[in-house]
Every structure is written in structure tokens, then in C-alpha cells.
Amino acid sequence: MRQPDLRVVLEEVLNTHNASAVVRTCDAAGILHIDTISSEPEPFPVNQAISTRTEKWLNFSHYSSVNECFRELKAKGFKIAATHLKKDSVSYTSIDYTQPIAIVLGNESQGISEEACKLADYIIKVPMFGMAQSLNLSVSAGIILYEAVKQRMEKGYYGKIRLSPEEFAYFKNKFLKTGSGL
Numbered sequence: 001m002r003q004p005d006l007r008v009v010l011e012e013v014l015n016t017h018n019a020s021a022v023v024r025t026c027d028a029a030g031i032l033h034i035d036t037i038s039s040e041p042e043p044f045p046v047n048q049a050i051s052t053r054t055e056k057w058l059n060f061s062h063y064s065s066v067n068e069c070f071r072e073l074k075a076k077g078f079k080i081a082a083t084h085l086k087k088d089s090v091s092y093t094s095i096d097y098t099q100p101i102a103i104v105l106g107n108e109s110q111g112i113s114e115e116a117c118k119l120a121d122y123i124i125k126v127p128m129f130g131m132a133q134s135l136n137l138s139v140s141a142g143i144i145l146y147e148a149v150k151q152r153m154e155k156g157y158y159g160k161i162r163l164s165p166e167e168f169a170y171f172k173n174k175f176l177k178t179g180s181g182l
Contacts, residue, residue, distance in 0.1 A: 001158045002032035004167065005100035006148055007078065008141065009035040009069060011116055012107045013044060020050035021138030022105070027054035029145040030158060032171070035061045035102065037069050057175060066115045078102045082112050082120035083140060085133060089125040097148035098155050108137055 008026050013019045013036070023046055026034055036043035043062050046055045063069035070080055081095055082104040095101075104120065106112035117123060126135060126143050135143070152158060161168060 001030050001161070002163065002171070003030045003152065003157060004032050004163055005078070006031060006097065006152070007033045007035060007073070007102040008145070009037065009073075009080075009102050009104040010044075011037040011066065011104060011112050012039065012110075013105070013137065015108050015137070016044050016047050017050055018108060018137040019044045020047040020055075021136075022141045023051045023058065024054050025138055025142045025145060027051075027057050029149050031058065031145070032163075033059050033061065035063060035069055035073070037063045037066055039064065059171070066113055066119060070116075070119045073102050076100070079121040080104060080119065081122040081124050082106075082116050083125065083144070084112055084117055084123050085125050086117070086123055089123045092124040092126050092144045093147055095122050095124060097151045098157065101148070103141075103144055103148070105137060105141055 006029075008022065008031055010019060010022065013022075023034065038044075043060065048055070061069075063072070073080060078100045080102050081092075083092075083106065103124075104112055104116055106116070124144070126140055128135070149158075163171065
């Protein structure tokens with residue numbers, strides 16, 4: 001019941017623990033694709049103890065710039081919802097997650113880049129009422145993704161296969177090989 005048109009983008013995420021927890025949450029929500037943006041040639045190494053090896057059920061794409069990633073996603077028809085605590089940010093519950101959408105999460109110390117803010121279709125936030133004005137990366141991912149899950153469940157998206165027959169065959173074969181340790 002993977003959701004091919006619901007993606008997560010991690011921009012310059014450095015903390016392997018947090019990133020691995022996001023990977024686990026993505027798998028639980030039925031995400032198929034995770035995109036990473038990093039100036040490093042290789043994305044973060046997944047900590048299998050934290051991810052519980054769920055990374056093997058996900059498809060990763062790596063980009064060296066925000067522009068490259070967003071251009072490709074928009075060419076495929078995706079809207080971009082970037083997380084940021086700007087004054088004009090809207091609540092994460094106010095947007096339609098049943099459309100093709102990529103949720104962008106930034107790194108632990110700086111959040112998303114100014115470029116990501118400028119290129120995004122939506123700037124969203126999780127409202128906070130305490131003294132701290134940030135949540136752990138994986139907690140934010142879980143809150144937002146499960147709003148998307150709720151909306152998609154209401155529309156029946158998890159009750160049917162949403163991949164084309166070719167995509168289904170490709171990922172089934174890939175996952176069977178991965179799961180068997182080949």
C-alpha cells in the first residue's frame with residue numbers, strides 16, 4: 001500500500017540517529033520514496049538499530065542541491081511543502097496531502113535553507129505553545145506524515161495498490177531480493 005505520490009525530502013540532515021528514525025516513520029506511513037539533499041557526495045548512513053532495517057523497503061534518491069531536487073519533483077507534478085517557523089507559515093493540517101506532495105524537513109540546527117523556502121509551494125509548521133520552538137526531526141516528520149495518512153485513508157488511498165503494474169513488479173522484485181539478503 002505504498003504511496004508513490006507522497007514523499008519526504010531531507011535537506012542537509014546530519015544526525016544519523018534522527019535521520020534513521022525518520023526512515024522508520026516513513027516506512028510505517030507507507031512512503032515509497034525518500035529524497036535527500038546534501039552537499040556531501042553520500043547521504044547519511046542509516047543506523048539499522050534505529051531504523052529497524054526499514055530502509056530496505058524504501059527507495060532513496062540523492063541530490064546535491066535544493067534546486068535540482070525541487071525541479072525534478074515539480075516536473076513530476078509534485079507540490080512542495082517545506083517545514084519552517086516563519087510568521088506566514090500555515091498549520092500543517094491546512095493543506096491537502098492527497099495531492100502529489102513532497103514534505104521537506106531540514107537539519108537539526110538550522111532547519112531548511114532559504115532557497116528551499118523560496119522554491120516551496122507551501123511553508124508549513126507544527127504549532128507549538130511551550131518555550132521551545134522546535135521538535136525533534138523525527139517527531140515533526142511523524143506528526144506531519146500522520147496527518148497525510150489520515151487524509152489519504154479518508155480518501156481510500158491505502159485500500160488499493162497505487163503503483164502502476166510496472167512499478168509494482170519492479171519494487172516487488174527489488175524488495176524480495178532485498179528481504180532475502182541477496
